[in-house]
Amino acid sequence: xxxxxxxxxxxxxxxxxxxxxxxxxxxxxxxxxxxxxxxxxxxxxxxxxxxxxxxxxxxxxxxxxxxxxxxxxxxxxxxxxxxxxxxxxxxxxxxxxxxxxxxxxxxxxxxxxxxxxxxxxxxxxxxxxxxxxxxxxxxxxxxxxxxxxx
Amino acid sequence: xxxxxxxxxxxxxxxxxxxxxxxxxxxxxxxxxxxxxxxxxxxxxxxxxxxxxxxxxxxxxxxxxxxxxxxxxxxxxxxxxxxxxxxxxxxxxxxxxxxxxxxxxxxxxxxxxxxxxxxxxxxxxxxxxxxxxxxxxxxxxxxxxxxxxx
DNA sequence: TTATTTTTGTTGCAAATGCAACAAATTTAA
DNA sequence: TTAAATTTGTTGCATTTGCAACAAAAATAA
Numbered sequence: 001x002x003x004x005x006x007x008x009x010x011x012x013x014x015x016x017x018x019x020x021x022x023x024x025x026x027x028x029x030x031x032x033x034x035x036x037x038x039x040x041x042x043x044x045x046x047x048x049x050x051x052x053x054x055x056x057x058x059x060x061x062x063x064x065x066x067x068x069x070x071x072x073x074x075x076x077x078x079x080x081x082x083x084x085x086x087x088x089x090x091x092x093x094x095x096x097x098x099x100x101x102x103x104x105x106x107x108x109x110x111x112x113x114x115x116x117x118x119x120x121x122x123x124x125x126x127x128x129x130x131x132x133x134x135x136x137x138x139x140x141x142x143x144x145x146x147x148x149x150x
Numbered sequence: 151x152x153x154x155x156x157x158x159x160x161x162x163x164x165x166x167x168x169x170x171x172x173x174x175x176x177x178x179x180x181x182x183x184x185x186x187x188x189x190x191x192x193x194x195x196x197x198x199x200x201x202x203x204x205x206x207x208x209x210x211x212x213x214x215x216x217x218x219x220x221x222x223x224x225x226x227x228x229x230x231x232x233x234x235x236x237x238x239x240x241x242x243x244x245x246x247x248x249x250x251x252x253x254x255x256x257x258x259x260x261x262x263x264x265x266x267x268x269x270x271x272x273x274x275x276x277x278x279x280x281x282x283x284x285x286x287x288x289x290x291x292x293x294x295x296x297x298x299x300x
Numbered sequence: 301t302t303a304t305t306t307t308t309g310t311t312g313c314a315a316a317t318g319c320a321a322c323a324a325a326t327t328t329a330a
Numbered sequence: 331t332t333a334a335a336t337t338t339g340t341t342g343c344a345t346t347t348g349c350a351a352c353a354a355a356a357a358t359a360a
Contacts, residue, residue, distance in 0.1 A: 002271070002272070002275040003275075004262065004271070004274055005165060005255065005258060005259050007275070007279055007281070007282045008158055008161050008162050008165070008278060009165070009166070009184075009204075009205075010203070010204070010286070011158050011281055011282050011285050012159050012161070012163070013162070013204065013205040014205040014282075014286055014289035015158070015159070015285055015289075017205065017206075017207070017292075017293070017348090018288060018289055018292045018298075020348085021292055021293075022292070022298070024349090029315065029316075030315075030316055030317095030347075030348080031317090032316095046338075046339095047338070047339070048337070048338055053160070054160070054163065055159075055160050055163040055164040055167065056167075056317085057167070057317070057318045057319080058318090059317080059319080059320095059339090059340075059341080060318060062339065062340060062341085063316075063340095063341095066340095067316090082325080082326075082338095083324085083325060083326090084325040084326065084337070085337095085338070085339090086338085086339075104300060105155065106300075108155060109153075109154060109155050111284055111287075112154065112155060112281045112285050113154070113284070114284045115280065115284070116277075116280070121152070122152070124154055124274075124277045124278075124281070125152040125153075125154050127266075127270060127273065127274045127277070128158060128161065128274075130265065130266070131157070131161055131262045131263065131274070132157045132160050132161050134261055134262050134264045134265070135160075135164045135165055135258075135261065135262050136160070136164055137261075138164075138168060138258070139164035139167060139168055142167075142168045142171055142172070148172070148257070150253060150254060150256075167318090170318085171318095171319090174319090179345070179346075180318080180345075180346055181346070181347090182346095196308075196309095197309070198308055198309080206347085206348090208308080208309070208348090209310075209311080209349080210347050210348060211309095212309065212310060212311085213310090213311095214346080214347095217345095232308095232355080232356075233354085233356090234307070234308050234309075234354070234355040234356065235307095235308070235309090235355090236308085236309075
């Protein structure tokens with residue numbers, strides 16, 4: 001069996017590492033760029049949905065978002081229809097950094113897909129999306145405290 | 151542009167999260183399983199090569215390996231031909247946990263590729279390997295302190 | 301040879317990470 | 331309607347993480 005998952009791990013760690021270094025310039029510390037992009041693209045999203053998009057622990061998200069709020073990148077608003085939920089919005093400062101994060105991500109995407117035909121890019125995306133859907137089921141299962149059998 | 155990199159990030163974080171939870175049972179804390187597998191498969195490897203396989207910071211590797219040595223999973227040996235290098239070997243305890251880590255990884259691989267034909271698995275592997283090779287160049291470049299232009 | 305550069309490895313901060321264990325609001329079941 | 335379960339969010343603690351700044355050995359250049 002080819003080690004597909006190892007390739008994915010290597011790619012993800014390498015890219016995350018690059019992004020973290022490049023976003024220091026905007027006073028974004030480790031991992032924070034992930035939240036900012038998604039909040040800009042989904043204003044009003046709640047934490048629980050966000051963490052599900054990113055696949056990160058609930059407590060990690062809480063603290064990352066606290067810090068982002070303190071540093072003025074995002075703000076939390078109470079949902080008038082649901083006292084439990086807190087809706088997340090980018091601030092002006094958040095909107096300002098968004099294009100930089102986005103273009104860095106686009107550039108990394110181009111680097112990653114160097115030498116790929118349009119067809120290959122399409123195929124890669126579809127296969128990865130299927131893998132992600134397969135994997136996220138188990139992630140939710142295990143995160144809830146269930147045990148996998150293997 | 152389809153967000154291939156986001157899919158990869160989601161998959162990697164989800165799988166890593168699952169593995170970390172499942173390996174607590176063997177007293178392996180966050181990320182340590184990555185090192186153990188590779189040392190078992192490449193006994194005598196030095197830290198620098200290892201960290202390049204995993205794509206992690208040098209200091210992170212140092213400390214993860216220190217802890218793995220303290221906890222008896224691996225040992226460091228001085229290279230007689232090169233005083234600078236320290237060769238890494240699994241201990242008996244390390245060899246003991248290896249099959250469990252391996253079978254967990256295999257299982258996750260099966261889950262990830264559910265619904266894939268053999269051809270699709272092969273294609274996915276090849277595409278991912280190409281992406282990894284593209285990305286690791288930039289990783290090394292940026293890690294060395296160089297600046298990308300985009 | 302000697303000097304310079306690269307490779308390999310370690311520490312000192314300062315920060316993120318995540319499992320537990322909790323709380324409160326909401327939804328579902330009885 | 332009330333009770334039980336789920337959803338959403340927060341903290342306490344112990345740990346990993348990684349940029350700097352360093353050191354020593356080795357490889358390369360002069």
